Amino acid sequence: MLNTRRQFLKVASAGGIGLLTPLGFTGSVSADESISWFKNPLGIPPLETGNVIDGKRVINLSLGYGTSTFLGDRPTATVGINGAYLGPVIRVRQGDDVELKVTNRLTEASTLHWHGLNIPAAMDGGPHQSINPGQTWNAAFKILQGASTQWYHSHVLHRTGIQVYFGLAGLLYIDDEHSKSLDLPSTYGVDDIPLVLQDRSFNQDGSLLYLGSMHDRMMGMMGQLMLVNGTTFARFKVQKRLTRLRILNGSNARIYNLEFEDQREFLQMATDGGQLERPVAMRDIVLAPGERAEILVEFVPGDDVLLRHKPLPRRGGSGAATMGMMGNMMAANDQPFSIMRFDAAQSSSTAQTIPARLTTPRNWSPNDAVRTRRFDLNMQMGMGMMRGGGFGINGRPMDMRRIDQRVPLGDVEIWEIVNQSPMAHPFHIHDTQFRIIDRNGRPPMAGEQGLKDTVLVYPRERVRIITQFENYADAKAPYMFHCHILEHEDAGMMGQFVVVS
Ligand SMILES: [Cu+2]
Structure with missing residues (x-):
């Protein structure tokens, strides 16, 4: 067992492009080769808008076991919400009265927490709202917040890590009237794309490997293979020149410093809680577990580019610690690796203007x-x-x-x-x-x-x-x-x- 696990900890890297190690892979590849690995069509989670019944938007969610095929020939036992792994993108509107009926079909207690939402504590889905096997929990609340990319995930006491790792998470979009009036890419799965970033480790038999070492417990569980919306080596075929990516760091512990391999500029248009005042031009963005960002990226026909992680900048100087005695243990995320591919071979060349102003985010003095x-x-x-x-x-x-x-x-x-x-x-x-x-x-x-x-x-x-x-x-x-x-x-x-x- 130990030998097998050790293999996963090796990270391949060559010519500045690294890859998290697929099963047992310990060689190295060039940048040109590595892009060809990314050929699996990016999974797009189903949209779930529920049914409006007596003025309430009712959404049924079922937590259950499933089988996923992350590794092609080797099936992986997973847990999902209305599916084998992860859950649908729940889409609601500001002002909606929602009722989320969460049925636990697992053999252990679970919860669903609505991350980012201003809702009554009894509806929050934290450790106090544990749902026993076979039970259904009705979470009813009003959507008060404006346009934003929120998410939901298990939050059961002491077992949040393993339950999220096996698949209990999903995105929750809020729409509002103002955002609709802006000329932003907003066709789901076409030019408005969810990206749930997760890293996972596997045993040789294809099963998920969780907490294989004391290091995993202390630093948090970091996997050796990237999943985007549950797809390994994902390729998204870009359709529109201007594409909006709603990125969630849904990983247990890994912090991403995202950039495109050609270091192209993109515009950040939203943070966790909604849109920024105006789009911000940048070439890299740090997302820690739980954080979201919406970005606008322009792809011209023929573009074929990898999104990757580059090692985080070392924090030094006044007030910020260097790594010190924990040296090696803290350096676990110091290798670059590729995350997914954006292939714009058949994309539209039609340009789209970007609003100069988006919204006025709430602030306090x-x-x-x-x-x-x-x-x-x-x-x-x-x-x-x-x-x-x-x-x-x-x-x-x-x-x-x-x-x-x-x-x-x-x-x-x-x-x-x-x-x-x-x-x-x-x-x-x-x-x-x-x-x-x-x-x-x-x-x-x-x-x-x-x-x-x-x-x-x-x-x-x-x-x-x-x-x-x-x-x-x-x-x-x-x-x-x-x-x-x-x-x-x-x-x-x-x-x-x-x-x-
Ligand atoms: Cu911590």
């Missing part, structure tokens, strides 16, 4: 903040770490019986998140969208100046966010805040808050 709360992210180093313990926030691991914060409804608050560990953690807050005030005192880059629900906090960094918890108070039902590296969340880097009126 620090002057209006009533208080500042501080959250220290802790990983116990040394022997404690080797034993697999020591994950917590403000020195304490998650405890379902303990409410960590009580937030008055409607108060503007600053939350200061301080990373006391040598690795980066994506910090996610339920129920709200926030704005980043600063990172170690410096304002965020343009692409982060929009609504967010997850923020990557680098080692020794201090990030201040500002928000307001609105619309729903419930002294008894808590929301969660946590690291979105799912193995860290499962190991205790999570806390609970209630919103009180």
Whole structure:
């Protein structure tokens, strides 16, 4: 077993183009060769808009077991929502009253959490809304937020990591009238494309390999093969010159620094919580687990280009840690690799104008903040770490019986998140969208100046966010805040808050 696992840890790399290792592959390939590997048609998840019954949009979701064929000849046992792996793209409109009927056909308890949504805590789908095998949970709430790319995933206590890894996740789109009036690519599967990025490891028999080592538990589970919407070596045949990509980092732990291999410019048009004020030109974008971005990319006929990960910039200098004693363990994501291919051989050459202004994302002034709360992210180093313990926030691991914060409804608050560990953690807050005030005192880059629900906090960094918890108070039902590296969340880097009126 050990030998087999070791093989997967080798990463092929040549001429600056790396590939996560397919089963047992330990050779190297040139850039020209590697693009030819990407020939599997990109899977596009089915759209699910439900049925409007008595004024409510009713959507049925069923969690069940399935079989997927990621590796061609070797089937893989997976878990999905209305399918074998992952779930449909749920599409709703601002103002909808939705009822999501979630039936658990698994043999273990599960949940579905609506990530990014401002909804009552009892409908949030966190660890408190556990659905037992055979049971159906009705999540009913109003869609208050505007156009955005949200998502949903399992959030069961201590088993979120394995349940998401096996497939319990999907996207949730919100449309609104304003966004519809903008001239943006918006034909699903044609020029408006979902991309769920996930990395997975496999055993030789084709089964998923989860938590094969202590390293996986400590750093989070990073796989050796990229899946995009559940497709390995994915190729998307571009149809329109201007294409909108809605990218979700749906991985358990891997942080992506995305770029096209020709380093072409693209426009970021949305963050986690919705559209930016105006599109931002960039050539690379960092997405941590849980984060979303919508980008606009122009492909001209004949383009054939890989989307890839390039090693993350090292954070150094004042306030940000270098890798220090954890050196090798922290360098797990230091290899470039290709993710998928965009083949524009048969695309349309018709140009499309891009709106200069998109929307006015909500913002708050620090002057209006009533208080500042501080959250220290802790990983116990040394022997404690080797034993697999020591994950917590403000020195304490998650405890379902303990409410960590009580937030008055409607108060503007600053939350200061301080990373006391040598690795980066994506910090996610339920129920709200926030704005980043600063990172170690410096304002965020343009692409982060929009609504967010997850923020990557680098080692020794201090990030201040500002928000307001609105619309729903419930002294008894808590929301969660946590690291979105799912193995860290499962190991205790999570806390609970209630919103009180
Ligand atoms: Cu973490």
